Structures are given as structure tokens and as C-alpha cells.
Amino acid sequence: MTDVLAVAEHRQGELRDVSRELVTAGSELAAETGGDLHVAVIAGDVDAYAEALSLEGVDTVHTVAYGEEFNHDVYTQVVIQLFDELAPSYLLTPNSVNGLDYAPAVATRLDLPLVTDAIDLETAGETLVATREMYGGKVETTTEVEADTVAVTIRGAEWPAAETGGDPAVEAFDADVEEGAIGSTVTGFEEVAGGDVDITEADLLVSVGRGIEEEENLELIEKLADALDATLSSSRPIVDAGWLPANRQVGQSGKVVTPEVYIAIGISGAVQHVAGMKGSDTIVAINTDPNAPIMDIADYAIQDDLFDVVPALIEEFQ
Amino acid sequence: MKVLVPVKEIATVEDEFEIDGTAIDERFLGADLNEWDDYAIEEAVQLQEDGVVDEVVTVTIGDEDTEQTIRQALAKGADRAIRVWDDALEDLDLLDVGAKVAILEQVVADEEPDLVLTGVQSGDDSFGATGVALAEAVGYQWAAVVNQLDLDGDTASVHRELEGGIEELTDVEVPAVLTIQTGINEPRYASLRGIRMAQRKDLDHQTLADLDVDPEAIAGDLNLTAMYEPESESDTTVFEGSADDTAGQLADLLRDAGVAQ
Ligand SMILES: Cc1cc2nc3c(=O)[nH]c(=O)nc-3n(C[C@H](O)[C@H](O)[C@H](O)COP(=O)(O)OP(=O)(O)OC[C@H]3O[C@@H](n4cnc5c(N)ncnc54)[C@H](O)[C@@H]3O)c2cc1C
Numbered sequence: 001m002t003d004v005l006a007v008a009e010h011r012q013g014e015l016r017d018v019s020r021e022l023v024t025a026g027s028e029l030a031a032e033t034g035g036d037l038h039v040a041v042i043a044g045d046v047d048a049y050a051e052a053l054s055l056e057g058v059d060t061v062h063t064v065a066y067g068e069e070f071n072h073d074v075y076t077q078v079v080i081q082l083f084d085e086l087a088p089s090y091l092l093t094p095n096s097v098n099g100l101d102y103a104p105a106v107a108t109r110l111d112l113p114l115v116t117d118a119i120d121l122e123t124a125g126e127t128l129v130a131t132r133e134m135y136g137g138k139v140e141t142t143t144e145v146e147a148d149t150v151a152v153t154i155r156g157a158e159w160p161a162a163e164t165g166g167d168p169a170v171e172a173f174d175a176d177v178e179e180g181a182i183g184s185t186v187t188g189f190e191e192v193a194g195g196d197v198d199i200t201e202a203d204l205l206v207s208v209g210r211g212i213e214e215e216e217n218l219e220l221i222e223k224l225a226d227a228l229d230a231t232l233s234s235s236r237p238i239v240d241a242g243w244l245p246a247n248r249q250v251g252q253s254g255k256v257v258t259p260e261v262y263i264a265i266g267i268s269g270a271v272q273h274v275a276g277m278k279g280s281d282t283i284v285a286i287n288t289d290p291n292a293p294i295m296d297i298a299d300y301a302i303q304d305d306l307f308d309v310v311p312a313l314i315e316e317f318q
Numbered sequence: 319m320k321v322l323v324p325v326k327e328i329a330t331v332e333d334e335f336e337i338d339g340t341a342i343d344e345r346f347l348g349a350d351l352n353e354w355d356d357y358a359i360e361e362a363v364q365l366q367e368d369g370v371v372d373e374v375v376t377v378t379i380g381d382e383d384t385e386q387t388i389r390q391a392l393a394k395g396a397d398r399a400i401r402v403w404d405d406a407l408e409d410l411d412l413l414d415v416g417a418k419v420a421i422l423e424q425v426v427a428d429e430e431p432d433l434v435l436t437g438v439q440s441g442d443d444s445f446g447a448t449g450v451a452l453a454e455a456v457g458y459q460w461a462a463v464v465n466q467l468d469l470d471g472d473t474a475s476v477h478r479e480l481e482g483g484i485e486e487l488t489d490v491e492v493p494a495v496l497t498i499q500t501g502i503n504e505p506r507y508a509s510l511r512g513i514r515m516a517q518r519k520d521l522d523h524q525t526l527a528d529l530d531v532d533p534e535a536i537a538g539d540l541n542l543t544a545m546y547e548p549e550s551e552s553d554t555t556v557f558e559g560s561a562d563d564t565a566g567q568l569a570d571l572l573r574d575a576g577v578a579q
Pocket of ligand 1: 097136208209210211212234235236237238249250251252253254255265266267268269270271272273276286287288289292304305306307438439463
């Protein structure tokens with residue numbers, strides 16, 4: 001029998017979607033061996049979060065009302081204490097920016113093998129088998145972990161959200177947070193990427209990635225956007241290079257867009273990019289690499305050089 | 319103040335490739351400086367140029383071939399480099415987070431840097447966990463996914479890039495490990511002078527025994543058992559033909575969808 005401890009994530013008063021997906025991943029694992037699923041929620045209005053976490057498959061929600069928002073030192077200390085108390089086999093956290101700010105520390109302190117960014121999990125006897133991607137999604141791998149206890153971070157949007165209607169016990173966990181060991185202080189939040197254009201409003205997005213190679217070449221994509229009367233957006237490297245402002249960036253750390261048609265030009269389709277555009281009605285990819293992940297996500301694909309296809313497409317609309 | 323920058327040479331894969339067992343067939347692999355580490359090096363070098371930092375040291379776990387990549391880091395302005403390699407590492411098909419930390423923590427113990435700047439992740443196996451795990455192992459403070467850094471005495475004031483265009487402002491006590499996100503700066507190209515100077519900079523090779531690393535810690539508990547091309551999940555329509563043909567088909571699609579005339 002193997003118990004699972006899953007740590008929920010919230011921000012600025014909202015439980016994040018991945019928390020419900022984590023419950024699904026956790027309850028599947030627990031069910032395979034007849035173990036229990038424990039869910040921890042730390043900081044903020046934990047009673048409200050516990051209510052929202054009363055999902056199918058959850059046996060116990062452990063609440064720790066300490067602080068308002070995420071602090072990695074507090075999370076690290078509390079998760080270690082819960083792990084010691086509950087002695088689960090598996091620790092599950094989201095593979096989010098905050099998940100990766102404490103899970104590796106917890107794993108190190110508890111001497112647990114760590115698998116990050118899992119997209120599927122199974123057990124084979126005592127062994128945990130995790131599926132992960134490598135090389136920006138060009139291949140998938142399975143990794144077997146030979147240990148009684150394992151820490152895993154799971155990728156968002158890979159498991160369905162757990163259904164409501166569970167009836168877990170809710171228990172306040174009496175964590176002993178050592179204030180002296182807290183060496184980081186969150187002083188605030190800032191929203192970035194405001195500005196003139198709102199790419200989330202567009203029906204047709206022409207989106208450009210690193211395949212464009214040079215800043216001068218951006219003109220070609222701008223011409224296409226003009227010809228189509230479309231809005232121009234991009235993947236991250238274009239914004240990192242300063243070729244387009246941050247409000248044009250699609251993805252995990254940029255904007256989530258849902259246009260009628262999204263044309264990805266010279267974009268590979270890394271998971272953090274896809275997080276921002278997979279809700280588009282129709283996805284078109286223009287890419288030289290038939291194995292780029294975007295070519296699989298796309299509804300329509302052109303496997304060719306953008307410097308040949310884009311001028312021809314501009315021609316069509318002049 | 320001293321900065322240590324762990325630098326990884328990543329494997330890159332050609333468009334068309336074959337898989338051999340649990341790895342990409344070597345014929346289809348290339349090598350490159352990890353994109354995120356390029357930004358970490360730049361951040362360290364800029365701190366040095368600003369007079370905040372006295373020395374920038376890089377550390378790479380890699381065989382002799384990686385010296386080409388290490389010289390790139392030196393050419394961009396790092397002062398000296400450490401390369402850790404050992405026969406014991408040769409046969410591993412996966413160096414997991416725990417194994418990397420077992421090595422890097424000894425380097426931190428020797429060098430005693432005030433700041434360790436790692437990349438957020440590596441572009442090939444993308445664990446994204448080495449920096450934070452290292453921090454805990456050596457008892458340093460940390461912050462993950464940093465896209466702005468200001469040092470003021472013993473405090474690093476950072477912006478952490480969260481999801482959805484939100485940044486978290488955090489003060490972290492130094493010594494600390496910060497994992498650096500792309501876009502924090504504009505990495506420079508090495509100058510010709512930099513490249514010449516890099517040839518003369520110290521590049522020190524260390525074995526596991528030199529560093530007192532327990533060989534047991536390197537084996538790790540993770541075993542790569544399969545590698546395959548992902549199964550197609552959607553049915554993609556591929557437009558065939560010349561660029562004119564495919565552009566024509568796409569134009570029809572856009573007109574039919576009513577999003578362009
Ligand atoms: C914490 C975190 C947050 C992130 N947030 C985001 C985010 O919000 N948005 C985002 O986009 N990324 C984000 N990233 C980065 C992401 O991991 C990828 O690095 C990035 O999306 C890659 O951008 P790209 O597809 O333009 O470049 P690449 O991956 O380099 O792809 C370029 C593509 O262009 C193709 N190509 C090259 N030449 C041509 C040609 N002549 N014609 C046609 N095709 C060509 C290539 O085949 C390749 O597929 C984030 C990463 C991290 C770690």
C-alpha cells in the first residue's frame with residue numbers, strides 16, 4: 001500500500017487549475033495500490049481552499065494556515081514535516097514556477113529521487129514509471145525509479161481536473177515553522193506586458209518564432225500580418241531578443257490566446273508556448289522540421305521554408 | 319564577491335533523426351551552450367563589470383569535448399573554469415538531479431562562492447531542478463526563475479517570473495543560488511579579443527576523487543528505460559506541394575474561415 005501526498009497550489013486567492021489535475025494524478029497512483037491520497041494546502045484562506053479541494057479521490061486535506069502567499073522556505077519546512085508525519089511513498093507537486101522553487105529542496109532534504117515535468121505516471125510493482133519529454137518535446141522517454149519513496153512534479157494540463165463531490169476529512173496540521181530559517185521575503189507582485197496591442201482580442205494571429213533568424217527578417221512577417229489584416233504575436237525568443245515588446249508574447253509567461261486561426265511560423269511548439277495557444281480554434285504551422293511538436297498540434301501543417309511560403313502567401317492577398 | 323556559474327553543454331538534435339536504444343543516435347546529435355546558461359554567464363559578467371563581483375568561475379560536468387563550449391563561456395568574460403569528468407560518468411545514460419548536485423556541492427564547498435547563477439533548465443533533459451536542489455544541499459538561499467536581479471549588500475532583490483505575465487518580487491539573503499531565466503539580459507557574442515584571451519584562461523580538470531564525491535551518489539535511482547517519438551495525437555492535414563501550392567491552400571483555408579479576404 002502506498003500513500004500519496006500532493007501539495008496544492010494557489011495564488012492571490014485562487015486555487016490554480018493544476019491543483020485539481022494533481023488530485024487526479026495522485027488518486028490514480030493511490031488507487032493502483034489501495035493507498036490514501038493526502039492533499040496539503042499551505043498559506044492563505046486554507047479553509048476555502050480545502051472546500052474547493054473536496055474532490056473525488058481525496059482522503060484527507062491537511063491545512064496549514066501560515067502566511068498569505070507562497071514562500072518557498074515555509075513550503076519546504078511544512079512539506080517535510082507532513083512527509084515525516086504521513087510517511088507517504090510519493091510526493092506530488094505541480095511542475096510550475098513555484099513547484100520548482102520548493103520541490104527540489106524538499107527532495108534534497110529528504111533524500112528522495114526527483115522526477116520533474118512528468119506527463120504520465122504508472123506503477124509496476126514497487127517501481128514508479130514516469131513518462132517525460134526530452135529535447136523540447138521531440139522525443140518521449142520512460143524513466144523507472146527504483147526507490148520506496150519518490151518526489152514527482154507533474155506537468156499542467158496533462159491530467160483531467162478531478163471531479164467535485166469528494167468527502168475528505170479536513171485536518172489542520174500543526175506545523176512548526178522555524179522563522180529564523182526563512183531567508184526569503186516576498187515583497188509584492190507586478191503585472192507585466194501591458195501596452196497598446198491586446199493579442200488576446202484578435203481573430204487571426206500571425207505568430208513568429210526563432211525560425212525567423214534575424215531581426216531584419218521580421219519585416220516579412222509584418223508584411224504578412226498587414227496583408228491578412230491580422231495581429232502579430234510571437235514566441236518568447238523574439239521578445240527576449242527585444243525584437244517585439246512583451247505584450248506580443250504567447251505562452252506560459254506571456255498571454256493565453258484563443259483566436260479563430262493561429263498561424264505559427266518558425267515556432268517549434270515547446271510546452272510553455274503551447275500552454276498559451278492550444279485553445280485556438282484552428283492552428284496552422286509553417287515549419288521546416290517535420291518532427292517539431294507544433295506539427296503534431298497543428299490542424300494544418302506546411303513542412304517547408306518560411307522564406308518561401310510566406311512571400312507566396314503575401315502574394316495571395318495582394 | 320565571487321560568482322559560480324554551472325554551465326552545461328547540451329545535446330541538440332537534427333530535424334530528422336533516429337533513436338538507438340534509449341538515446342538519439344549520435345550521428346544526429348550536435349552540441350551547444352545551454353541557452354539559459356548563456357544568460358547566467360552574461361548576468362555574472364555584467365555584475366563583474368559593474369564592480370560588484372570580483373571573480374566569475376564556471377563549472378561544467380562534461381568530457382573533454384565540452385571544452386569548446388567552456389571556452390565560449392571564458393571568451394564571454396568568465397575568469398576561469400572547472401571541468402569535472404571521470405570514467406565513472408562515462409557509462410551513465412542519465413545524470414539525474416541528485417547526481418549533479420552530489421558533484422556541484424563539492425565544487426561549491428571548495429570555491430565558496432557568494433552567488434551561484436544557474437540556468438532555469440537545460441534545453442535537452444529539462445529537469446529544471448538542479449539549482450534549487452543544489453541550494454538546499456549547500457545550505458544557501460535560493461530563487462527559481464529569476465528575470466531581474468539587483469544586489470544590495472547581503473540581499474539579492476529579484477523578480478521571479480510566474481505564469482501568466484505575473485512577476486513575484488522577492489528579497490533573498492546571500493549566499494544564494496539563483497536560477498536565471500532567458501530575457502534577463504542580452505547575452506553578448508564573444509569578441510575576437512575575448513576568444514584569444516579565453517585560450518590562456520585556467521581550465522581545471524577535476525575527477526570525482528579530486529572532489530571527494532562519493533561514487534555511489536552518482537549512480538542515481540532514475541533509469542531511462544525507453545525513448546520513442548511521441549505518438550501523433552491529432553489528425554493534422556499536411557498541405558503538399560511547392561510553396562506556391564501550399565500558400566494557395568492556406569489562403570483558401572483562411573478565406574473559408576472568414577478571417578481574411
Ligand atoms: C519557465 C519558462 C517559461 C517560458 N515561457 C514561454 C512563453 O511564455 N512563450 C514561449 O514561446 N516560450 C516560453 N518559454 C521558452 C520555451 O521553452 C522555448 O524555448 C521557446 O518557446 C522556443 O521558441 P521558438 O519555438 O520560437 O524557438 P525554437 O524552439 O528554436 O524553434 C524554432 C523553430 O523554427 C523552425 N525553423 C527554423 N528555420 C525555419 C525556416 N526557415 N522555415 C520554417 N521553420 C523554420 C525550426 O524547425 C524550429 O522548429 C519558457 C521557458 C521556460 C523555462
